Amino acid sequence: MKISYSSSAKTTKPAVEQGLKVDYAAAKRGAYKARWYMLLAVIILPMLFILWLLLRPQLLVLAPGIVTTDPLELRAPVTARLLNIAVTEGQQLQPGSLLLQLHNPQLDAQIAELQNQLAQLAQPVNTANAAILQQREAGIRIAEQAVVQQSEYMDSYRNFKRSGLVLTHEMAAVQQTLTNAKLALEQAKTDVIQLRQQQEVEQLAGSVAQARRQLKQALAQLQAQQEQLQIRAVASGHVIDIQVKRGEFVQQNQPLLLLSNRPQPVIFAYLAPKYLDYAKPGAKASVTLPNGDKVRAEVTEPAQLLERLPAKLAGPFDGEQAVLKLTLTPQQPVTGVEGVPVEVSFDYLW
Known part of the structure; x- marks a missing residue:
């Protein structure tokens, strides 16, 4: 026997009760879902971030590096007073050019x-x-x-x-x-x-x-x-930085000038020896600067084997592992402070 029920007024007008309009609050299930998803995100995202940090060195070919002009540091041969500075920053030099004049x-x-x-x-x-x-x-x-x-x-x-x-x-x-x-x-x-x-x-x-x-x-x-005391340039190049002032009394071995024979800054990258295939001239890489900008660069000089990572780039657990020193030339000019640290990510060799 088929049983049928007659529809009530609530079926067609659920917000009307005995002729009066009754406003019901909206369902709260959506708010609960949002809070649940946020809780999951708070728990999962840090874990994913840590996992990425752990796996990133294994997935990518990375190397620490610095921006440098490979400068030559001139130091005071003896304790003396600086009489004259014969050059300015950025000045081009020829062999034998007078740089500084000291007096003792x-x-x-x-x-x-x-x-x-x-x-x-x-x-x-x-x-x-x-x-x-x-x-x-x-x-x-x-x-x-x-x-x-x-x-x-x-x-x-x-x-x-x-x-x-x-x-x-x-x-x-x-x-x-x-x-x-x-x-x-x-x-x-x-x-x-x-x-x-x-x-x-x-x-x-x-x-x-x-x-x-x-x-x-x-x-x-x-x-x-x-x-x-007549300090002269031994090779052609240009002045990077003047670290003293005229009339200053300088001590023996005190830094005076920074000179370089490179026209533009380069990147020194320090790569693990296991990535020897990436150390050949012509290898491409992306360089991440401290401000987040990225520039493309290319290995332009043969690699050199160093006994350890430079102290300014070495971490507390790096020890004295040998590294390959690579010289990369940026494809666009890089301006920055001498020795600023960067991260170098090498393109995969497919």
């Missing part, structure tokens, strides 16, 4: 003192040696005059002998006197030569000579230090 008053005083000691040490010895040598040379002149006189006597006695006025033994005596005069002349010359040799030996090997050599060596070292 103590160094000047030491050089002057050594020069004075050398002059005092050399003057008395040279004067005494010259006087002795002049005396011996005067002996040569006297011996020469004696030879000349005896030669004249010999000529006269020869004339007398031809005239029969001189006996043979007298002629022999004159001849012997001339011979003795010539021997005395040769002996005087020999004495002068020996004296000069002796003086040279004393100058080279004597105590005074040793002291003079020590002073000259010390003077040469100080003069070399003084020459280093």
